[in-house]
Amino acid sequence: MSRSDIDVLVCGAGAAGLTLAIELARRGVAFAVVDKLATPFPGSRGKGLQPRTLEVFEDLGVLPAVLAAGGPYPQLREHRADGSHVDSPLGDASPTPAEPYAQPWMCPQWITERILRERLAALGHTVQGGCELLALAQDAHGVDATLRDAHRKRTLRARYLVGCDGGRSTVRQLLDVAFPGHDLGMRALVADLTLEGLSRDAWHRFGSDDPARQLALCPLAGTELFQLQTPVPPEGEVDISLPALQALLAQRSGRSAITLQAVHWASVYRMSARLAARYRTGRVFLAGDAAHVHPPTGGQGLNTSVQDACNLGWKLAAVLAGAPDALLDSYEAERRPVAADMLGLSTSLLEAARRGELKRSRATRQLDVGYRGSPLNLEAPAR
Numbered sequence: 121m122s123r124s125d126i127d128v129l130v131c132g133a134g135a136a137g138l139t140l141a142i143e144l145a146r147r148g149v150a151f152a153v154v155d156k157l158a159t160p161f162p163g164s165r166g167k168g169l170q171p172r173t174l175e176v177f178e179d180l181g182v183l184p185a186v187l188a189a190g191g192p193y194p195q196l197r198e199h200r201a202d203g204s205h206v207d208s209p210l211g212d213a214s215p216t217p218a219e220p221y222a223q224p225w226m227c228p229q230w231i232t233e234r235i236l237r238e239r240l241a242a243l244g245h246t247v248q249g250g251c252e253l254l255a256l257a258q259d260a261h262g263v264d265a266t267l268r269d270a271h272r273k274r275t276l277r278a279r280y281l282v283g284c285d286g287g288r289s290t291v292r293q294l295l296d297v298a299f300p301g302h303d304l305g306m307r308a309l310v311a312d313l314t315l316e317g318l319s320r321d322a323w324h325r326f327g328s329d330d331p332a333r334q335l336a337l338c339p340l341a342g343t344e345l346f347q348l349q350t351p352v353p354p355e356g357e358v359d360i361s362l363p364a365l366q367a368l369l370a371q372r373s374g375r376s377a378i379t380l381q382a383v384h385w386a387s388v389y390r391m392s393a394r395l396a397a398r399y400r401t402g403r404v405f406l407a408g409d410a411a412h413v414h415p416p417t418g419g420q421g422l423n424t425s426v427q428d429a430c431n432l433g434w435k436l437a438a439v440l441a442g443a444p445d446a447l448l449d450s451y452e453a454e455r456r457p458v459a460a461d462m463l464g465l466s467t468s469l470l471e472a473a474r475r476g477e478l479k480r481s482r483a484t485r486q487l488d489v490g491y492r493g494s495p496l497n498l499e500a501p502a503r
């Protein structure tokens with residue numbers, strides 16, 4: 121067998137890559153985790169941690185920090201054109217011994233990722249930032265990855281490689297894995313703002329009767345920020361400067377008393393729903409957004425990515441320690457159907473949101489995710 125430098129190369133240090141790195145670190149696997157960004161991504165993006173993810177975080181040893189850093193979701197406040205409003209709770213499920221985390225917990229994504237990095241550091245590992253994967257080639261025994269950082273280009277040989285490199289995944293493209301699905305024909309603006317003139321006791325929604333002008337402002341737990349979300353035209357430049365966002369906010373909310381103070385992060389993104397044709401190509405795997413992209417409705421993206429990584433991590437460690445390679449095939453068999461269901465769920469929630477309804481079903485909490493059809497399960501006995 122040819123020599124490998126490491127057992128696993130994790131490409132991408134978002135929520136999926138960091139979770140996978142922690143799983144590998146605590147099982148003593150020799151791995152490296154690289155990210156092309158020199159410094160961590162700053163935006164709030166996936167702010168909702170679903171109950172199933174909280175269970176995973178408990179197991180990873182990061183739950184106390186996540187609970188301390190975030191907070192529960194506030195009530196939803198629908199503001200009407202006549203100035204009145206209606207409040208509604210986002211959910212009423214209570215914890216039980218079987219389901220100790222009944223409700224989603226809010227924690228901006230950059231804080232969740234910071235906590236995951238801190239856990240990784242406590243396990244003795246760090247992300248190699250500013251290091252981009254450019255190419256890969258695999259044979260029967262390993263994968264040669266071409267990496268480039270500020271100083272040099274080099275080849276690292278790993279027994280397995282996992283692409284946790286997001287929706288535009290280089291790994292998926294290098295493998296030529298199809299990414300079928302469709303563009304949902306919608307773009308949205310998401311921004312983290314400080315502002316005055318709006319209470320922090322509710323998730324404020326304006327203009328729910330007009331899908332093109334809806335605007336939501338959610339107080340981000342653990343911070344002084346609000347996360348703004350609003351649709352923007354499908355094509356053309358979007359001005360994300362403070363004066364432009366102030367004007368957009370006043371126009372769509374009908375409130376001139378809300379004053380923006382600073383724009384900490386802003387991004388415009390196009391919504392699509394796509395699922396990778398396969399999650400495994402020989403010794404290379406896809407996890408997280410690299411394997412599935414979808415609209416943010418229902419807060420499923422980060423959660424599904426963390427759970428992909430959690431599923432794959434222990435299996436890689438077990439196979440490296442001598443378990444049959446077929447164990448790794450159960451990753452796609454278990455996780456791809458979950459992503460397919462999640463794409464349907466988030467797309468139908470997007471349609472509902474466009475009609476002005478904000479639904480949070482039990483399915484969004486991901487507590488019923490399970491693997492009855494998994495090849496790891498034994499056939500039910502006749503008796």
Ligand SMILES: Cc1cc2nc3c(=O)[nH]c(=O)nc-3n(C[C@H](O)[C@H](O)[C@H](O)COP(=O)(O)OP(=O)(O)OC[C@H]3O[C@@H](n4cnc5c(N)ncnc54)[C@H](O)[C@@H]3O)c2cc1C
Pocket residue numbers: 131132133134135136137154155156157161165166167168229251252253254284285286287289290291310387388389407408409410416418419420421422423425
């Ligand atoms: C603007 C925006 C708003 C969003 N809003 C929500 C929301 O409200 N709710 C929700 O649940 N989800 C939301 N999401 C989705 C959520 O953020 C993602 O599902 C989640 O980040 C997926 O995690 P990931 O680790 O798979 O990928 P990512 O977080 O995308 O991480 C991928 C990492 O790979 C790195 N990388 C990429 N290419 C390479 C390469 N060649 N070499 C090395 N490193 C590489 C990138 O720098 C990045 O750090 C949003 C996403 C965006 C972009």
